[in-house]
Amino acid sequence: MSNPTSTELHPPPVNRARSVAAAVLSLVPAGVIAWSAQAWDDRLPDPLPTHWRALATPDGFGSYAGTWRTLLIVALIGACFGIAAAALAWLNPLLQRSTAALGAALAFGALGVWLATAQAAWGRADAAGAPLGWAVVLPVLGVAVGLVGALLVVGRRPHTVHTVPVAAGSSSGLVLAPGERAMWAHRTFMAWPLVVAGALAAGGVVVWFTADAVPALVLAVAAVTAAVLAWAQVTVDARGLRIGLGPWAWTVKNVPLAAIASASAQPIEASDWGGWGYRVLPGRSAVVLRSGPAIVLELADGRRFAVTVDDPETPVALLDALRVRAAG
Amino acid sequence: MLIRVDASAAAPLAAQIAGQLRGAIARGEVAEGERLPSARALAQSLDVNLHTVLRAYAELRDEDLLELRRGRGAVVRSGTSSELATLAQLVHDVVAQAQRLGVSRDELTTMIKEQA
Numbered sequence: 469m470s471n472p473t474s475t476e477l478h479p480p481p482v483n484r485a486r487s488v489a490a491a492v493l494s495l496v497p498a499g500v501i502a503w504s505a506q507a508w509d510d511r512l513p514d515p516l517p518t519h520w521r522a523l524a525t526p527d528g529f530g531s532y533a534g535t536w537r538t539l540l541i542v543a544l545i546g547a548c549f550g551i552a553a554a555a556l557a558w559l560n561p562l563l564q565r566s567t568a569a570l571g572a573a574l575a576f577g578a579l580g581v582w583l584a585t586a587q588a589a590w591g592r593a594d595a596a597g598a599p600l601g602w603a604v605v606l607p608v609l610g611v612a613v614g615l616v617g618a619l620l621v622v623g624r625r626p627h628t629v630h631t632v633p634v635a636a637g638s639s640s641g642l643v644l645a646p647g648e649r650a651m652w653a654h655r656t657f658m659a660w661p662l663v664v665a666g667a668l669a670a671g672g673v674v675v676w677f678t679a680d681a682v683p684a685l686v687l688a689v690a691a692v693t694a695a696v697l698a699w700a701q702v703t704v705d706a707r708g709l710r711i712g713l714g715p716w717a718w719t720v721k722n723v724p725l726a727a728i729a730s731a732s733a734q735p736i737e738a739s740d741w742g743g744w745g746y747r748v749l750p751g752r753s754a755v756v757l758r759s760g761p762a763i764v765l766e767l768a769d770g771r772r773f774a775v776t777v778d779d780p781e782t783p784v785a786l787l788d789a790l791r792v793r794a795a796g
Numbered sequence: 797m798l799i800r801v802d803a804s805a806a807a808p809l810a811a812q813i814a815g816q817l818r819g820a821i822a823r824g825e826v827a828e829g830e831r832l833p834s835a836r837a838l839a840q841s842l843d844v845n846l847h848t849v850l851r852a853y854a855e856l857r858d859e860d861l862l863e864l865r866r867g868r869g870a871v872v873r874s875g876t877s878s879e880l881a882t883l884a885q886l887v888h889d890v891v892a893q894a895q896r897l898g899v900s901r902d903e904l905t906t907m908i909k910e911q912a
Contacts, residue, residue, distance in 0.1 A: 650800040651841035653833045705841035782798055
């Protein structure tokens with residue numbers, strides 16, 4: 469067992485004016501869609517093409533009002549993220565930046581889809597002959613503009629300084645006999661990822677019927693990803709540390725014993741690690757299911773890995789004992 | 797839950813695993829309704845034969861501590877209090893001690909009846 473001796477310096481908080489500017493930026497696409505849908509009413513056909521085969525022949529159509537309203541809703545959801553990022557001052561700066569970037573990417577992506585549709589069908593009376601062509605890059609460009617724009621406005625990626633925590637050492641008291649074999653396993657189940665997954669799946673069904681199959685599929689994938697987080701199993705044995713997710717504990721992370729430089733038990737804040745789920749950040753990664761006690765590993769290559777468990781002292785003591793025996 | 801076994805100890809590995817699991821349930825390290833690691837995963841972690849772990853799981857099922865279901869693995873029986881696991885461990889120890897001292901099953905049963 470070790471005390472958390474590390475001091476994590478927070479990145480500088482996002483300037484208030486900059487957060488507000490980012491929120492306003494993420495509102496721009498919704499404004500453009502709403503305005504242009506009225507202004508271009510007589511230049512665009514009804515129904516509009518919504519899907520193309522080989523970028524050339526439209527094979528999916530949607531009503532003019534339905535198409536722009538759906539895209540407006542997506543852009544507004546993105547704007548909500550942007551506003552939330554500006555409003556929620558308690559958010560960790562890193563989380564605040566990613567939320568702002570996500571919102572702007574979503575909003576500008578929706579604008580890109582709208583502009584691509586308008587470009588393809590511009591000036592035509594009938595949508596049937598409107599090829600998509602080069603306009604296919606517009607949605608991608610929109611996402612890129614949103615991401616880069618938001619990050620430029622809120623500021624560069626924060627620089628974090630981490631001091632290495634002191635290793636737990638042999639104070640744990642767990643000593644393994646030469647022929648002894650030991651393992652520690654812990655399984656957790658939480659309901660909230662299933663609730664989130666249910667909401668995403670419901671959203672997917674709505675999108676499936678009102679818009680296109682592609683965003684519905686994206687939501688379905690997101691729902692499965694969220695649902696899998698409801699079950700987590702952490703195992704420590706002579707091979708190292710392993711994390712399995714989902715009802716059948718699919719291994720998502722495997723840290724060999726030899727790759728571990730030191731292990732410690734310390735409380736972590738989800739916001740310091742970029743939120744919940746399987747987080748990958750520069751130089752460190754984590755499986756975060758809640759804020760609280762966690763196993764924090766310093767790896768031999770200088771990276772860090774953390775996973776939240778209820779009783780991190782026991783697995784840390786076992787890892788220490790296993791490492792001592794492997795070294796001796 | 798922490799499971800430790802020693803192949804050089806006198807007790808068979810399956811009995812050691814069962815004893816460790818009983819202790820974990822008794823201490824509340826595994827909660828009621830919680831699923832244990834799959835027998836295969838536990839066998840790999842401890843570097844023992846799969847059937848050794850299955851024997852340990854079956855022993856705990858016979859003591860009504862575990863529920864074994866195909867496809868669902870081993871689940872700590874709901875309604876299993878940690879006291880019941882403690883009692884199962886005590887009974888286990890008493891029987892082992894009786895065997896060591898050469899006390900027959902009948903004599904042991906008589907001793908328990910005389911207690912009540």
